[in-house]
Amino acid sequence: MYDLVEAAVQAAVDGGARYADARVMETRAESMSARNGVVEALDRQQSAGIGVRALIGSSWGFFAVADLGAEAARRAGEQAASVARASARVSGRELLLAAATPVTGSWASECREDPWAVTLAEKGDRLESVTRTMLAHGADLAEASHRIWDTRKWLFSSEGHRVDQHIVECGAAMSATAVGENETQRRSYPGIRGQYGTRGWELVRELDLPANAPRIAEEARALLTAPACPALDATDLILGSEQMALQIHESVGHAVELDRILGWEAAFAGTSWLDLAQMGSLRFGSGRMNITADATLPGALGSFGYDDEGTPAHAVDIVRDGIWVGVLSGRDSAALAGIDSGGAVRAAGFNRIPMVRMTNVGLLPGDNSLEEMIAATDDGVLMDTNRSWSIDDKRLNFQFGCEIGWEIKGGKRGRMLRNPTYTGISPRFWGSMDMVGNRSEWTFWGTPNCGKGQPMQVGHTGHPAVPARFRGIRVGVSG
């Protein structure tokens, strides 16, 4: 494959690019889903192709072909340069790249049990069985699925980067829905999107869907008759770790993407409330807030050996003791900000241009258990498992809904609450965090559906999270 990427890069350089890189990516994917005791869909996808990125003036040109022939690779390189040249009609200052030492390397994620070696019959039986269990325990609609992605990629750049990687990702999800007179209630396990990691089939086995199927079906049924989450302007809110992963993803992860901060995503994904001039001094949250972007965490969904520019995986401090100190960046955005690349550039496929993506953006553990948080709360609400998420284009104002809530009175978990929602402004919300879960509750949640960019790229990100408590939060917003 290196012959192809080298030829493509050479063609781009010959076409006038002052920098070029090329990626061959081969991906195999499998998804299987069952509904109400029947496997309804088994879909296997393959893709293979080469994408070439050429830098001329102030613009990247990118061209991709679903073809691994030598002629196609050269043509992709030529076209990438040609497309970049056309950008001169609306140009600006020359785009620079942060300095990088060219690396040569190979990396593979750890995969203890090959997901392709597990028979489809076993996979199907598992999904059908858990959906039947959920039906038997009160669900009107029971769904379960698993997904596998197996990606090999080869990168070469005009500066001499030469990197190949093999990344296997697996995971599973299930949900039980109960249908009432006027509304529906759903419970999901392990989370709304399931749970995924850069691991083999062993992750799916560890999730133990069968053991959790009865509980979520019964909870979905019970939610139909549970009291609604009260509308309160200010109360104590405890979030479970799954909802914390979403909270981190939406209100921290996207806000610290340097391309957003620089305005490159202004028309679609949006910008950020963060001003680069305040990095290092702005208070993002309370002193208990410590966030890192760490692409080296074993098994987490946002882990890799090298990003798609060849920058070796490493950890970047994002928020330290509540102060905003870092961003997610690539070589182009980092150069503009005057920092080193954060190694956070990835492409969702051979046919997509690499862009700033979250790696594993997570909250570092504190020293409280969930039970301690409940015991320390006189009057509040506990919520978990994300149900809806909405946040403004500056990543400042959010309103999130959870599948399930519980009243907390006098330090004890009380009645189940349906339709719990909460809303807030990011720095005020994070500033109110006064208890943070400990290391024993630290979970590396995986989000396989992060949309960003145009054309849209669906990225895989990781979010280490623990439960946490927030003070004075508005809850129970309804239509």
Place this chain on the structure above:
Amino acid sequence: MIEGPTSTESRTGAADPVEVAERALEIIRAKAPEAEAEAIVGSGTEALTRFANSVIHQNVAEETSHIALRIAIDGRTASSSLDGPPDGEALDRLVDHVLEAARVRPPDPDWPGLAPPAPVPPVDHWDQATAHASPDDRATRIADFVDAAGGLETAGTCLTKASVVAFANSAGQRSSGRTTVAALDGIARTGTSDGSARAASHRVAAFDGRLLGERAAQKARAAADPTDLEPGRYEVILEAQCVANVLQFLFIYGFNGRAVEEGRSFVRVGETQFDPAVTLRDDPTDPETVGVAFDAEGTPKRPLHVVRHGVTSAVLHTRRTAAKAGVASTGHAIEGADEWGALPSNVVLEAGDRSQDELISGVERGLLVTDLWYTRILDPRTQVVTGLTRNGVWLIEGGRIARPVRNLRFTQSFHEALAPGAVRAVGSDRSLVLGGFEGSYLVPSLHLASWNFTGGASG
């Protein structure tokens, strides 16, 4: 053979999708004569030029080549797809994969069988100039947009896309089609506001970058220095992007045969569930829309009214949801979206007779909203959705624009927003808005009686 795109950035020697689909069926027939089989094949080009800070910063293009096979052997079904050149060896391997998968998976008792032979409406949303559009063509339109913004910072995209699609199944259904899509979508920015303008069509010549840039800049300037507004219920005029957003939720979670079957939909056919001003259909034959006139299962798409003068008249179906409901598929299967059910492709909301000035003059106290953003459903049955305004929102008092206001968060049932008595007027404008799942929405502006704003975006 269908004529495909031939621009300098497009295909050289790409295989004819019709021939590839036929070849795939032949290979399956040879390896598994008992299999029911279908193939959908697409090829084309997609190019997108992005600008930000008034500079083109990303300029991307790709050649697309896709084939998806679905087979059933004794009710055991499997799908497999390939993004890559469908040469002999790759096609052979793809067939082996899908056969292997089907033979070992559990049977699917709900397998509805293949689409029977049926003619496809003569639709051809194709424009040769769009199929041939070059990076220079896109850059020129962006330059016009940027220049017309009169010094305001701008950002956005210009898209051109061409695709040729062919379908064949072992039940004898054959269909093919082609479509082009072009869109220019941008914002102009002051220090305190953004204004947007967009246009989409199957013809790149249908829109003028200069006019759109002027409109975006005018909106941005008119929205500058906004002030807070107390949350609460207000009349609203929703511009086209907002209306498309509302309809997307009504279709995905309401008029979807799967949602109806599962009891998750509010839809009840035959009942007056909407204001009489609402007449809504899915219609690939409208000359102003885009796409082809058959779905991923080869079923033809025909104009289908889901609401006539406020009365719900139909739901959308795939073959699977139709079989469960005991009706015929309406042609709304999307490849790889089985779990979502039946999704719209060419939504058309019938326009009214009011200009935007007339709509505004009919508002006593309300808001003019340009775009909705980050809308997410809280409950599919009640259609309660939360989201925010974006790219310009103004308070209207006594039939006149009073002042720009800051973005607001809303939590609103989209069904209730269009319920009987809720639609005050329908605009005469008709804009094509591109939506999710490759759907398009041809919609006017709406004046609605009430919209529930639950908070300010800045706290």
